[in-house]
Amino acid sequence: xxxxxxxxxxxxxxxxxxxxxxxxxxxxxxxxxxxxxxxxxxxxxxxxxxxxxxxxxxxxxxxxxxxxxxxxxxxxxxxxxxxxxxxxxxxxxxxxxxxxxxxxxxxxxxxxxxxxxxxxxxxxxxxxxxxxxxxxxxxxxxxxxxxxxxxxxxxxxxxxxxxxxxxxxxxxxxxxxxxxxxxxxxxxxxxxxxxxxxxxxxxxxxxxxxxxxxxxxxxxxxxxxxxxxxx
Amino acid sequence: xxxxxxxxxxxxxxxxxxxxxxxxxxxxxxxxxxxxxxxxxxxxxxxxxxxxxxxxxxxxxxxxxxxxxxxxxxxxxxxxxxxxxxxxxxxxxxxxxxxxxxxxxxxxxxxxxxxxxxxxxxxxxxxxxxxxxxxxxxxxxxxxxxxxxxxxxxxxxxxxxxxxxxxxxxxxxxxxxxxxxxxxxxxxxxxxxxxxxxxxxxxxxxxxxxxxxxxxxxxxxxxxxxxxxxxxxxxxxxxxxxxxxxxx
Amino acid sequence: xxxxxxxxxxxxxxxxxxxxxxxxxxxxxxxxxxxxxxxxxxxxxxxxxxxxxxxxxxxxxxxxxxxxxxxxxxxxxxxxxxxxxxxxxxxxxxxxxxxxxxxxxxxxxxxxxxxxxxxxxxxxxxxxxxxxxxxxxxxxxxxxxxxxxxxxxxxxxxxxxxxxxxxxxxxxxxxxxxxxxxxxxxxxxxxxxxxxxxxxxxxxxxxxxxxxxxxxxxxxxxxxxxxxxxxxxxxxxxxxxxxxxxxxxxxxxxxxxxxxxxxxxxxxxxx
Numbered sequence: 001x002x003x004x005x006x007x008x009x010x011x012x013x014x015x016x017x018x019x020x021x022x023x024x025x026x027x028x029x030x031x032x033x034x035x036x037x038x039x040x041x042x043x044x045x046x047x048x049x050x051x052x053x054x055x056x057x058x059x060x061x062x063x064x065x066x067x068x069x070x071x072x073x074x075x076x077x078x079x080x081x082x083x084x085x086x087x088x089x090x091x092x093x094x095x096x097x098x099x100x101x102x103x104x105x106x107x108x109x110x111x112x113x114x115x116x117x118x119x120x121x122x123x124x125x126x127x128x129x130x131x132x133x134x135x136x137x138x139x140x141x142x143x144x145x146x147x148x149x150x151x152x153x154x155x156x157x158x159x160x161x162x163x164x165x166x167x168x169x170x171x172x173x174x175x176x177x178x179x180x181x182x183x184x185x186x187x188x189x190x191x192x193x194x195x196x197x198x199x200x201x202x203x204x205x206x207x208x209x210x211x212x213x214x215x216x217x218x219x220x221x222x223x224x225x226x227x228x229x230x231x
Numbered sequence: 232x233x234x235x236x237x238x239x240x241x242x243x244x245x246x247x248x249x250x251x252x253x254x255x256x257x258x259x260x261x262x263x264x265x266x267x268x269x270x271x272x273x274x275x276x277x278x279x280x281x282x283x284x285x286x287x288x289x290x291x292x293x294x295x296x297x298x299x300x301x302x303x304x305x306x307x308x309x310x311x312x313x314x315x316x317x318x319x320x321x322x323x324x325x326x327x328x329x330x331x332x333x334x335x336x337x338x339x340x341x342x343x344x345x346x347x348x349x350x351x352x353x354x355x356x357x358x359x360x361x362x363x364x365x366x367x368x369x370x371x372x373x374x375x376x377x378x379x380x381x382x383x384x385x386x387x388x389x390x391x392x393x394x395x396x397x398x399x400x401x402x403x404x405x406x407x408x409x410x411x412x413x414x415x416x417x418x419x420x421x422x423x424x425x426x427x428x429x430x431x432x433x434x435x436x437x438x439x440x441x442x443x444x445x446x447x448x449x450x451x452x453x454x455x456x457x458x459x460x461x462x463x464x465x466x467x468x469x470x471x472x473x474x475x476x477x478x479x
Numbered sequence: 480x481x482x483x484x485x486x487x488x489x490x491x492x493x494x495x496x497x498x499x500x501x502x503x504x505x506x507x508x509x510x511x512x513x514x515x516x517x518x519x520x521x522x523x524x525x526x527x528x529x530x531x532x533x534x535x536x537x538x539x540x541x542x543x544x545x546x547x548x549x550x551x552x553x554x555x556x557x558x559x560x561x562x563x564x565x566x567x568x569x570x571x572x573x574x575x576x577x578x579x580x581x582x583x584x585x586x587x588x589x590x591x592x593x594x595x596x597x598x599x600x601x602x603x604x605x606x607x608x609x610x611x612x613x614x615x616x617x618x619x620x621x622x623x624x625x626x627x628x629x630x631x632x633x634x635x636x637x638x639x640x641x642x643x644x645x646x647x648x649x650x651x652x653x654x655x656x657x658x659x660x661x662x663x664x665x666x667x668x669x670x671x672x673x674x675x676x677x678x679x680x681x682x683x684x685x686x687x688x689x690x691x692x693x694x695x696x697x698x699x700x701x702x703x704x705x706x707x708x709x710x711x712x713x714x715x716x717x718x719x720x721x722x723x724x725x726x727x728x729x730x731x732x733x734x735x736x737x738x739x740x741x742x743x744x745x746x747x748x749x750x
Contacts, residue, residue: 007465007466007469007470009380009389009461009462009465009466010343010380010384010385010386010387010388010389011343011386011387011388011389011423011424011425011426012425012462013425028385030345030387032387032426037387037388037425039345039385039386039387040380040383040384040385040386041380041381041383041465041469043469057383058383058469059271059272059381059382059383060382060383060384060385061271061289061290061291061383073489073491074489075489085489089289089290089291089292089349089351089352090292090351090352091292116492117489118489118490118491118492118495119491119492120491120492120493130350130351131301131350131351146493148493149493150497151491151493151494157383267541267573267626267627268539268627268629269573269574269575269627269628269629270572270627280527280528282525282526284572284626286572286573288571288575291575294578309570309571309572309579311570313543313545313622313624314545314547314566314620314622315526315528315529315530315532315545315546315547315620315622316526316528316529316545317528318528319547319549320547320549320620320622323566323568323582323622324581355571357570357571357572358572359570359572359624359626361525361526361543362526362527362528362529363528364528
C-alpha cells in the first residue's frame with residue numbers, strides 16, 4: 001500500500017476505525033459506524049512514514065481561513081468598504097480601515113480613486129467563521145493593489161502542490177525564470193517578471209503542476225519542462 | 232395481464248420484453264464525467280434511449296441573497312425536458328410534471344450532501360433531458376449525483392436510481408417509454424448505494440404489499456450495479472486527469 | 480439590470496491590458512490569430528425523437544439544436560407557406576452568467592438573429608411545407624439550447640440550427656378526402672440555401688473573429704453577419720454598448736465573409 005495512491009468517491013470506505021485493519025486517517029473523511037468513509041472525490045495516500053493515510057480532495061471551492069493570503073478582484077465600491085471576489089462562495093469585504101493605517105480623510109464617494117472595480121489586490125483574511133463574510137486587510141507590507149503581472153487560475157485544492165514542500169516548487173520556478181510567483185490560497189497565482197515570455201513559461205509550468213498534481217517525480221519533470229521551453 | 236398491456240403485448244411467450252430484455256435486465260447505461268467547462272461538476276448519462284445532462288454550480292453565493300440559509304447550503308434543482316426530447320414538441324415553459332420532478336430529485340439528492348458544511352451558499356443542480364424514453368427521472372438522479380461528486384461537493388454517498396415496473400403480474404426493472412405508457416405500474420426508487428438508505432420512492436399503479444418488498448430488493452441489486460458504473464466513470468476521468476491529460 | 484438575464488462579470492483591468500498588448504502582437508490570449516475560429520466540431524442526428532438535431536462546438540462553447548415538426552395553420556397572408564419558429568433559451572446550466580426565469584432579451588435576440596438569417600436567405604423552401612393550402616402546413620420548430628457558454632453563441636447556434644435542418648427528416652403528409660394524413664415515410668427538409676453566421680468583436684482598434692467569452696466581455700461591440708453560400712448577406716446584427724466606424728463595419732464584413740467559407744466547409748460534411 002505504501003507509496004500507492006487511490007482515487008476515492010464520496011461514501012467509499014477508507015479504512016476501519018478500530019480493531020484489526022485499523023488505520024490512522026486524516027483529511028476529507030467522515031465516520032460511519034466503525035469505518036471512515038471519503039467525503040469528497042479525493043485521493044488517498046500514505047504520508048512519508050507510512051503511518052497515516054491522508055485523504056486529499058481533488059476538487060472543490062475555496063473556503064476562506066483566517067491568515068490566508070488571497071488574490072482578490074474588486075467587484076463593488078461602497079461608501080466605507082469594497083466588495084472583493086476571492087474565488088469563493090463567500091464574497092469578502094475590505095473596509096477602509098484595513099487599507100491604510102493612517103486615518104483616511106478622502107470623501108466617501110472617492111473610494112474608487114484608491115481601488116476601483118476590476119482592480120486586483122493581494123490581501124490577507126483577518127476574520128471568517130461561515131456566519132459572516134470574510135474580512136480582508138491590505139495594511140501589511142507586500143499586500144495591496146497588484147500593479148502588473150500575469151494571473152493564473154488553478155483549482156484551490158492544488159495550491160499546496162504548486163507551493164511544493166517548503167516552497168520548493170515556487171523557488172524552482174522563480175530561480176529558473178527570474179520571476180516572482182505569488183500564490184493566493186484561493187487558487188489565484190500571480191507571476192511577475194521583467195520578461196513577458198518568461199512570465200508565460202512560468203504560467204504554463206504552473207498549469208502543468210496543477211494538471212499533474214498527484215503524480216510522482218513532479219519536481220524533476222517541471223525542471224525539464226522549463227529547460228525545454230527556454231531552449 | 233391487463234387489457235392495456237395485452238393490447239401492446241409488453242411481454243412475449245418467452246418472457247421477453249418489447250426491446251428484447253428479460254424482466255430483470257436493465258438497459259445499457261453509459262456515464263461521462265466533466266464534459267462541461269463552465270459547470271463546477273457535470274455528467275452526461277445515456278440510459279437506453281434516454282440522454283440526460285446534469286450540471287452542478289456551487290457551493291456559490293446565493294442570488295437573491297435573502298434566500299440564503301444561515302446554517303446550511305440551499306440546494307436547488309431544475310429538471311427540464313428540452314422541447315425536442317419527446318415525440319410531440321413540448322413547450323419550453325415548465326410543466327407541473329417538471330416542477331414535481333425537480334422537487335423529488337432535489338429531495339433524492341439532499342440526504343447525500345453535507346449541506347451543513349456550506350452555510351449561506353447555494354448548490355444548484357440543472358438537468359436537461361435531451362432525449363426521453365421512460366425513466367428520465369432516474370437517469371437524472373444518476374447524472375446529478377455523479378455531477379455533484381465531480382464538483383467536489385462533500386457527500387455521504389452517491390445516489391443511484393432505477394424504476395421498477397409492473398407488466399401484468401410480473402415485476403420488471405428499468406421500464407422504457409412504452410412500458411411506462413402501457414404497463415401496470417411504475418415505481419422509481421433512489422438509494423444511497425453504500426449506506427443502503429432510500430432517498431426517493433414513488434409509485435404509480437397498483438401493487439400488492441409483497442410486491443413492494445420484492446421491488447425494493449430488485450432495485451437494490453440494480454442500484455449497486457448503477458453505482459459501480461458511476462464510480463468507474465468518476466475514477467477513470469480522474470485517473471486520466473492525474474496522469475496529466477486534459478478532460479473535455 | 481432588470482431587462483437582462485445576464486449577470487455581470489468583472490474582469491480584472493490587468494486582463495484587458497494584457498489582451499490589448501497581445502492583440503498588438505497579432506495574437507490572442509488563447510494563441511489564435513485575430514481572424515481564426517476556434518476548433519469546430521459538429522455532430523448531427525443526436526436525438527432520435529427529434530426530426531433533426533445537432534450539437535455544435537466552437538472551442539468549449541457547446542450548443543444543441545433540435546427540429547420538430549408540428550401541423551400548423553398558415554399565416555393568413557401566406558396561406559401556402561410553411562411556418563418557422565425559432566426559440567432559444569439561455570439556461571443556467573450553460574453558464575453562471577445565465578439566470579433562471581422566462582426568456583429575456585438575450586435569449587430572444589439570439590433566436591431572432593438565427594430566425595432572420597434562415598428566413599431571409601431563404602434557407603427553406605416554405606412552399607414545399609404546404610399540405611392543404613389555407614388550412615394546414617408544416618410548422619418547423621427549431622429549439623436552441625446552449626450547454627456550455629464560452630462566447631459567440633450566435634455562430635454556434637446558427638451552425639447547430641442549419642445542421643439540424645440539413646440532416647433533418649420530416650414526415651410526409653398527404654391529403655385524403657379533405658383530411659391530412661401523416662405518413663410513416665419521411666423526407667428531407669426542403670433546404671434551398673445554406674446559411675452561416677459569423678460574429679466579429681471589436682476590442683479597442685482590433686476586429687476579432689469568433690470571440691471567446693473573455694473577449695466578448697472585454698469587447699466594445701460585436702457584429703454578426705449571416706451569409707448564403709453565394710456570399711450574399713442575409714442578416715446583420717450589431718450588439719453591445721459600443722460603436723463601429725463605417726470603415727470598421729466594412730472591414731468586419733470582409734473578414735466575416737472570408738471566415739464564412741470555413742463554416743460552409745464544416746456544414747459540407749452533411750450529405
